[in-house]
Amino acid sequence: xxxxxxxxxxPLLDYVLNELGREIISGTLxxxxxxxxxxxxxxxxISRTVAREAMRALEQLGLVSSSRRVGITVRPSxxxxxxxxxxxxWRLGSPTQRRAQLLSLNELRTGIEPQASRLAAGAASSxxxxxxxxxxxxxxxxxxxxxxxxxxxxxxDLRFHAxxxxxxxNEMFAALIPPLLCVLEARSRYDHLPVSPxxxxxxxxxxxxxxxxxxxxxxxxxxxxxxxxxxxxxxR
Numbered sequence: 409x410x411x412x413x414x415x416x417x418x419p420l421l422d423y424v425l426n427e428l429g430r431e432i433i434s435g436t437l438x439x440x441x442x443x444x445x446x447x448x449x450x451x452x453x454i455s456r457t458v459a460r461e462a463m464r465a466l467e468q469l470g471l472v473s474s475s476r477r478v479g480i481t482v483r484p485s486x487x488x489x490x491x492x493x494x495x496x497x498w499r500l501g502s503p504t505q506r507r508a509q510l511l512s513l514n515e516l517r518t519g520i521e522p523q524a525s526r527l528a529a530g531a532a533s534s535x536x537x538x539x540x541x542x543x544x545x546x547x548x549x550x551x552x553x554x555x556x557x558x559x560x561x562x563x564x565d566l567r568f569h570a571x572x573x574x575x576x577x578n579e580m581f582a583a584l585i586p587p588l589l590c591v592l593e594a595r596s597r598y599d600h601l602p603v604s605p606x607x608x609x610x611x612x613x614x615x616x617x618x619x620x621x622x623x624x625x626x627x628x629x630x631x632x633x634x635x636x637x638x639x640x641x642x643x644r
Contacts, residue, residue, distance in 0.1 A: 424452050424462045426498075432471045432482055433498040433505055439484040448480075469495055496590050500597070513591040518636050520584060521569070524576040525616060525632035529625040532575035537621040540575070543568040544610075544617040551610050566592055568613060572632075575620070609638050 428448075431437040448459035463480055466472045470487040474480045488495050490512075499509035528536070543564055550561045566589050573581045573588070612635045619627035 420454060421458055421461055424454060425465050428462060428466060429471065429494060429498045430501065434502040435504060437482050439482050441482040442479050444479040491587055493586050496587055500594050510591060510594060513587060517588050517591060520581060521572060521636060522629045522632040524573050524581045526625050526629040527577060528572055528575035529620045529623050529628035531577035532620055536571060536575040540571055540617040541621050544614040547610050547613055612638060
């Protein structure tokens, strides 16, 4: 059997892991499906060592379990490591999983970000407060110059929301930055999702930054909630 096709830049283990991860997430390999290391070796033309490493990585993500008697068994979604970046990306990449993953990410963000903004208004350093204002100003400038749908705008937006979490002073909130920002990146990655923020959303970013900069705890929380509510009905 010829070696599995992959790009030269993709190490073989990563390629095998991504293929199996996508198939499990999408349901192509359904829960309860079993296979062996020998099956993986044959399918991908890989050594048992590489097959075993892929199996162990999938086990750590909760996608499979293994036993000497049965082999490798695909596990249900209830066992998945749902905060892991690989699992999130595989779900976003699957047409059958994308909507549910975006909904979960939005609900998580709605529950966390307003509280992070409230905390940031009280705990942020002077440098963080200044940077938030500068980022909001940059977003306004990019929007006025017609670059609200650009990669540059997205990068500023991602940094703005990451900084909110960092400035909260809560290390567990900060650890949620990667999954929480996935929802913003997804809007640019998939064509059917809106990518361009409206003037109201940009203005709310400015108001939120100003509230945090001035230490207005209640206003920061309210503007954060408003921004998330606008995101459900507008472009961001």
